Amino acid sequence: MxxxxxxxxxxxxxxxEPEAAExxxxxxDQQLGDWEGEWLPELFKAVQKLHRAGVERRHWPQSRHWNxxxxxxxxxxxxxxxxxxxxxxxxxxxxxxxxxxxKRCRIEExxxxxxxxxxxxxxxxxxxPELAQPPLYRGIGSILVRAAIALSQEEEFKGxxxxxxxxxxxxxxxxxxxxxxxxxxxxxxxxxYFEMTPEQAEAFIAKxxxx
Amino acid sequence: MKIEITKEWCLRMAExxxxxxxGAGLYALDPVFDGETMPANETNEEPSIAFGRFxxxxxxxxxxxxxxxxEDTDVxxxxxxxxxxxxxxxPELRTVYQLANYFKVPRSNLLQVAGLTAPRxxxxxxxxxxxxxxxxxxxxxxxxxxxxxxxxxxxxxEEK
Amino acid sequence: xxxKKTMTLNLTDAEMRVLDELxxxxxxxxxxxxxxxxxxxxxIENRVDKGDKLFFEDEKTKEKAEVMML
Numbered sequence: 001m002x003x004x005x006x007x008x009x010x011x012x013x014x015x016x017e018p019e020a021a022e023x024x025x026x027x028x029d030q031q032l033g034d035w036e037g038e039w040l041p042e043l044f045k046a047v048q049k050l051h052r053a054g055v056e057r058r059h060w061p062q063s064r065h066w067n068x069x070x071x072x073x074x075x076x077x078x079x080x081x082x083x084x085x086x087x088x089x090x091x092x093x094x095x096x097x098x099x100x101x102x103k104r105c106r107i108e109e110x111x112x113x114x115x116x117x118x119x120x121x122x123x124x125x126x127x128x129p130e131l132a133q134p135p136l137y138r139g140i141g142s143i144l145v146r147a148a149i150a151l152s153q154e155e156e157f158k159g160x161x162x163x164x165x166x167x168x169x170x171x172x173x174x175x176x177x178x179x180x181x182x183x184x185x186x187x188x189x190x191x192x193y194f195e196m197t198p199e200q201a202e203a204f205i206a207k208x209x210x211x
Numbered sequence: 212m213k214i215e216i217t218k219e220w221c222l223r224m225a226e227x228x229x230x231x232x233x234g235a236g237l238y239a240l241d242p243v244f245d246g247e248t249m250p251a252n253e254t255n256e257e258p259s260i261a262f263g264r265f266x267x268x269x270x271x272x273x274x275x276x277x278x279x280x281x282e283d284t285d286v287x288x289x290x291x292x293x294x295x296x297x298x299x300x301x302p303e304l305r306t307v308y309q310l311a312n313y314f315k316v317p318r319s320n321l322l323q324v325a326g327l328t329a330p331r332x333x334x335x336x337x338x339x340x341x342x343x344x345x346x347x348x349x350x351x352x353x354x355x356x357x358x359x360x361x362x363x364x365x366x367x368x369e370e371k
Numbered sequence: 372x373x374x375k376k377t378m379t380l381n382l383t384d385a386e387m388r389v390l391d392e393l394x395x396x397x398x399x400x401x402x403x404x405x406x407x408x409x410x411x412x413x414x415i416e417n418r419v420d421k422g423d424k425l426f427f428e429d430e431k432t433k434e435k436a437e438v439m440m441l
Contacts, residue, residue, distance in 0.1 A: 004213050006215070008216050009218045009221035009222055010221065011222055011226070013230075018218065018221075018222055023214060023216070025212050025214075094233075119236055119237070120234075120236025121234065121235050121236060122233075122234050123233055123234065129232060130232065135230050138229060138230065139221055139222070139224055139225030140233065141233030142224035142225065142227070143224070144233070146214070146216055150212070151212065154212055163236070164237055165235045166232065166234040166236070168234070169231065169234050172231040172233050176228055188237055191235075191237070205220075207227065208219075208223045209219070
């Protein structure tokens with residue numbers, strides 16, 4: 001697998017300063033190794049902590065059931081499912097897999113048109129507010145959304161993207177990303193479906209360019 | 212593909228994004244509850260024993276180690292250990308789903324037995340208690356254990 | 372996803388017409404349409420190779436008709 005690396009920056013909240021990072025256009029064995037060797041143990045520890053603190057299950061991190069290795073192995077080499085990862089300080093900080101082929105838009109004004117659908121996206125446990133106080137790196141979500149938009153534009157889908165948000169991320173996609181909320185989807189485990197129009201994509205990009 | 216993103220953009224968005232949760236994707240959640248709706252949950256001691264016992268006997272009946280079962284069902288082995296040994300352990304929803312599929316029993320019934328959903332079928336719960344009482348050792352299934360297991364599986368397999 | 376290579380295709384008039392119609396319908400260039408077709412093809416072949424079946428479902432009757440036979 002040949003990876004193209006794009007330079008990016010994350011905000012290191014611990015040191016209160018920017019840190020150079022990389023956006024990779026793929027998910028490699030390095031990511032899987034980081035997921036198994038670092039993400040999972042952290043996730044496990046955090047879940048254990050919550051369990052011991054008597055926190056109700058519904059407040060637990062919601063993506064701990066994903067098995068990235070299985071998912072990526074199933075999608076390995078499929079043109080329709082490119083992946084992206086963010087690497088900083090030699091460690092995978094975020095991962096995303098998208099679908100460029102089998103999904104279509106639901107928003108009335110663009111119904112039936114092609115879009116880049118985000119199959120899954122996840123932040124490393126130490127970057128997540130419910131697991132780390134304070135979270136280490138900021139900006140991963142935005143960069144990955146930007147990547148999905150860029151891919152959508154490259155595919156001639158004009159920046160249209162879609163995804164099913166985990167409940168605790170609803171606010172990010174609705175407000176920060178400015179996506180349209182199409183409501184709870186009973187066919188997708190009652191996750192909320194969000195979709196972005198070309199205009200919203202432009203607005204999202206413009207947001208980061210405002211001084 | 213190369214994606215051009217300026218440093219300023221990254222940092223501005225990092226500021227706006229702050230400490231937001233960003234996870235998305237179908238496989239993230241336990242199927243029944245998602246943080247927005249939560250089933251009424253009464254912890255019942257006996258059904259949990261029945262669940263752990265059920266898993267253990269079904270596993271042993273198939274000659275599987277915990278490791279193999281964990282592998283076959285894509286469940287963490289630590290979780291299986293807790294399920295079988297710790298009667299106070301509340302299993303994860305996905306785990307119960309995986310086990311129900313693997314052992315070919317209706318998910319909704321096994322969820323009740325596992326204490327994850329409110330008991331809807333009193334007969335099922337009674338049978339679970341009875342099963343828990345009847346089944347005990349760690350050796351090869353005795354004829355009695357086998358009979359008890361078969362009887363319970365029959366009840367468990369009834370679809371309403 | 373590095374550099375792209377150019378290729379010449381030989382299509383019949385009928386095929387070109389279909390390609391044009393798809394481009395029109397989907398508001399995509401010919402290249403984009405064909406890339407989509409390739410992706411779909413690979414995806415389907417992958418699943419069929421694994422032993423999965425591809426079906427069409429009639430919306431009204433819910434009847435399934437198999438699309439591809441191995």
